[in-house]
Amino acid sequence: MGVVRTRIAPSPTGFLHIGTARTALFNYIFTKKYQGQFVLRIEDTDIERSDEKFEMDIIEGLKWLGLNWDEGPEIGGDYAPYRQSERNYTYAKYTQKLLDENKAYYCFCSQEELEAQRADLISEGLAPIYSGKCRNLSKEEIAEKLNGNNKYIIRFKMPGKKIFFDDMIRGNLEFDTELVGDFAIAKNIGIPLYNFAVVVDDFEMKITHIIRGEDHISNTPKQIALCEALDFPILQYAHLPLILGHDRSKMSKRDGATSIIEYKKQGFLPEAMINFMALLGWNPGTNKEIFSIKELEKEFSMERIQKSGAIFNIQKLESINAHYIKKMTLEKLADLCAPYFKKAGYKTNDEKLKKIIKLEQERIKKISDILEIAKFFFEPSDYLAEILIWKKSNKEKALATLKDVLKNFESVADNNFNIQNLKPILDILTEKHNGAGEVFWPLRVALSSQESSPPPLEIAEILDKKETLKRIKIAIDKLMQI
């Protein structure tokens, strides 16, 4: 394969959603595999709907995922600018060329007229294409209408023929352009419409491979026809299957976050997102499921991309995320968790934090889970006295064991208050009270204020002697009141 140049070309009319992120990923790993260049181009031709905040979100999201580009709006490159709104002179040049060569024409048909035609054609069961009314206006007619300030658009003269292309994922695809008709390419000389701007930019930016969503398949024949008219080379196309919502339709808000940054906020790790997205539509052909981005760069192949759409399944994402959390070093995980405690107003130190993280590491699926699952270390919550009683036990026994534990713990020196020294005590009490449940359960609930938690001694050590005794006393008081 020669030089590979790819691009991700999002419109800043919305946040970076999972589909665009996944397309970016496939472009990125494909490009890296062939040591090519990856370009970010902002397609902001729709000025009304484009917003800088969306562009920022897109850039932030891609960077967070680690999908760095070699050329783009904020870093420049040989083919700058990389924002379509700044490239009007380029589009104007090619629009004029098509007009001069009689490959495009002014169309003065009104919106109402066009819609009426469409409706007619559809009701007759025909393809809703443009009639070609303005195709052969004379120079005089055009000049007259232009002078008369008539509203117009510029249409491309679609050659009536079949267009074939070889999709890297789907194989040979054939389209009859008779069924497409003369489509609009520009609102004005310098104001291009989607298909035209894409073709011009991909040529100007020397893109070689277009890897994009399946939703662009039917745009491809239009773009190829434009390439032919402009004497541009035909590029390699690869159309990725779509990411679907729970009901197999397009992803909507209730199927997941609107922005990739939302996943970051929810505590997903970028490496998990990458891994998950890669598996949505691609597989290595082996049972291996965990891939770093570097491994993907090596093992990725277009041949193994799926043809059918994939439903976005957050549980799978969570399980992959949990995997990466388990593999993470304590230091790194602590760094990621610390802000959640800080935000909640809990003061901690490195040592305590690491102990907590070590204990909870295998219990969280997302970083954000840490606060909910570990806040009891900082402040006990109120709980029902009844939950102190083990299901196979009763109030009297719970009270007796807690009192016993309290008495024995009190005798341990402050600086010896750790698992190692506490365990023998619990072993003796377990024997004395006929079963681990009789001792572990009430103590654990007393320390954690909840029915499910890590084991009691691990908690006690982190809490320290003073806090442990305090919580046991509270539990005893609670039991006495029922």
Next chain:
RNA sequence: GGCCCUAUCGUCUAAUGGUUAGGACGGAAGCUUCUCAAGCUUCAAAUCCGGGUUCGAUUCCCGGUAGGGCCA
């Protein structure tokens, strides 16, 4: 409405013209000194339908059906 794409457990997917149709997530059960989590073991769960081609089709072909996409 036209055109295009797609079809394997609930989900993501593997496989091959001949397999007990494999794995993962999720689910169920069990084991692991109380609970949770993790880990391990086990179980349930799929080739859309109908025709061909073939000794044999989940796989190749055709037609349906369903879903999706684009055309505004």
